[in-house]
Amino acid sequence: MTLPTLLRRIDEVRAACDDARRAGGTIGLVPTMGFFHEGHRSLMRAARAANELVVVSLFVNPTQFGPSEDLAAYPRDLDRDTQAAGDEGVDVLFAPSVDEMYPEPGVTTVHVSGLTDGLCGARRPGHFDGVTTVVAKLFSIVGPCRAYFGRKDAQQLAVITRMARDLDLPVEVVGCPLVREPDGVAMSSRNAYLTDEERAAATVLSRALASAADEISAGEREAAAILGGVRARIADEPLVELDYAELVDAATLAPIERIDADALLALAAFVGRARLLDNCSVTVSGDHVTIDQGVVAFAP
Amino acid sequence: MTLPTLLRRIDEVRAACDDARRAGGTIGLVPTMGFFHEGHRSLMRAARAANELVVVSLFVNPTQFGPSEDLAAYPRDLDRDTQAAGDEGVDVLFAPSVDEMYPEPGVTTVHVSGLTDGLCGARRPGHFDGVTTVVAKLFSIVGPCRAYFGRKDAQQLAVITRMARDLDLPVEVVGCPLVREPDGVAMSSRNAYLTDEERAAATVLSRALASAADEISAGEREAAAILGGVRARIADEPLVELDYAELVDAATLAPIERIDADALLALAAFVGRARLLDNCSVTVSGDHVTIDQGVVAFAP
Numbered sequence: 001m002t003l004p005t006l007l008r009r010i011d012e013v014r015a016a017c018d019d020a021r022r023a024g025g026t027i028g029l030v031p032t033m034g035f036f037h038e039g040h041r042s043l044m045r046a047a048r049a050a051n052e053l054v055v056v057s058l059f060v061n062p063t064q065f066g067p068s069e070d071l072a073a074y075p076r077d078l079d080r081d082t083q084a085a086g087d088e089g090v091d092v093l094f095a096p097s098v099d100e101m102y103p104e105p106g107v108t109t110v111h112v113s114g115l116t117d118g119l120c121g122a123r124r125p126g127h128f129d130g131v132t133t134v135v136a137k138l139f140s141i142v143g144p145c146r147a148y149f150g151r152k153d154a155q156q157l158a159v160i161t162r163m164a165r166d167l168d169l170p171v172e173v174v175g176c177p178l179v180r181e182p183d184g185v186a187m188s189s190r191n192a193y194l195t196d197e198e199r200a201a202a203t204v205l206s207r208a209l210a211s212a213a214d215e216i217s218a219g220e221r222e223a224a225a226i227l228g229g230v231r232a233r234i235a236d237e238p239l240v241e242l243d244y245a246e247l248v249d250a251a252t253l254a255p256i257e258r259i260d261a262d263a264l265l266a267l268a269a270f271v272g273r274a275r276l277l278d279n280c281s282v283t284v285s286g287d288h289v290t291i292d293q294g295v296v297a298f299a300p
Numbered sequence: 301m302t303l304p305t306l307l308r309r310i311d312e313v314r315a316a317c318d319d320a321r322r323a324g325g326t327i328g329l330v331p332t333m334g335f336f337h338e339g340h341r342s343l344m345r346a347a348r349a350a351n352e353l354v355v356v357s358l359f360v361n362p363t364q365f366g367p368s369e370d371l372a373a374y375p376r377d378l379d380r381d382t383q384a385a386g387d388e389g390v391d392v393l394f395a396p397s398v399d400e401m402y403p404e405p406g407v408t409t410v411h412v413s414g415l416t417d418g419l420c421g422a423r424r425p426g427h428f429d430g431v432t433t434v435v436a437k438l439f440s441i442v443g444p445c446r447a448y449f450g451r452k453d454a455q456q457l458a459v460i461t462r463m464a465r466d467l468d469l470p471v472e473v474v475g476c477p478l479v480r481e482p483d484g485v486a487m488s489s490r491n492a493y494l495t496d497e498e499r500a501a502a503t504v505l506s507r508a509l510a511s512a513a514d515e516i517s518a519g520e521r522e523a524a525a526i527l528g529g530v531r532a533r534i535a536d537e538p539l540v541e542l543d544y545a546e547l548v549d550a551a552t553l554a555p556i557e558r559i560d561a562d563a564l565l566a567l568a569a570f571v572g573r574a575r576l577l578d579n580c581s582v583t584v585s586g587d588h589v590t591i592d593q594g595v596v597a598f599a600p
Contacts, residue, residue, distance in 0.1 A: 024322075108412045108413075108462060109410070109411045109413070113407045137467055141470075162408060166407060167410070167441040168310060168313065170443070191468045
């Protein structure tokens, strides 16, 4: 196993990427906030399989955190992350300081309207402006042919995909499956915040989605019925406080009353100090529906 | 003289630029709205002198026009522009349709705050969002090493320079001198709107700036005195209605009361159907000031 080249400076990353491009290679970028789990690693493997140079950025971006959120507490472990990136064959780990990314307070914002109105966008004002702006910066620095994002952050994936399309960015935004722990909990760096008891309680989120998926498979199409079930199941778990559970159109992310077209069933919930996301996507083809609840990763 | 290759489609321009990059060439981009005058041509020459591939974009961008502005009337003459670009050795003239640039209504906006608060930004709500967003798109499509803008649009140059810096865009934004007609009027495609009488009246703008420059050279530093003189001179010309005359800090574009550091003296005025801009920049070095009023172009 070779460790990735750890680069701290923008000009170093540009030079490495310029070299790769000049040699005719494609570049895959995996933007992350670090504290890698199997979800991140699946993105690295997807990038590794399709590109000559794989760059993973590791930056806990302050501009996407609200003032009362967990910026300071966000888990960090660069040594372990470097090992994990090496295991996945990553070439460059770009871990800039905040000063390197923001040498002065930025006055430029990339804003995606509409798609950011609901779900997490409604609960975390400014969050997606922070995300799109830093991702635009990372795209400018790395110049990737492809960039990889997990479907656990479904709204983020939709927003970044749309940003790339609207701004004609020369990058393919690749969405990768949500990855679950064996007990169903969606992998998240923020799971590190959970006590054992909270970790056990967090399974209610994926169980509630799985029950909803069963109901949809059995023919239920009404949002009120589907969401009522999800909310009731989560309300039964005293350690979990639902932030939202919504059924939205897959393309616009606007709330729907009935599943007539591709849809996203998405939720966010507070469990102890963590705010966790989960979702499943519903693909409609005539009378037939397919429900994607992601994949389960088992320890080797 | 070889005419430039006229390209209408984004993918064609990308392919031409990818070829040039692969061959190790640098790319210079001159973003324009067409109806070329000597100001545009000076940008093309600057680009030609420094790059292997010169791309001029010609796009009257609807998103930077307000609802009551002159989008429909904006002068267009593609045949003459193609000739002029050929005269200047331009390789590619990229003239997309509105549908090509906006196949669907864009929901992504690049916004630069602060620098857009005053001057034209205050009078043309949304204008600079339209400019920065379309320029970001053009940068994404062409991938220029250098992009050339005239100092007549001083606020635009400041805003785009800042956007590039904040978003780490891999492009050098090059500001080029304001170009004047022999009688001092700043070159502008919108001068085509003027009757002979209005065209004669428009000289008051550069004359007012030249008088202000004389006063500053003679030691005047107070904004109230300098702007009072400019406003009084322009008020004497019944065919010209001043929109604004302001003295602002060169870096922040915020109004100043005294010239203690580099400054911009900028104005906009309505002359007939045209809204015209003019400015001069003041560089301060100790007790010494240098005033840049641009260059005068004489017909060959």
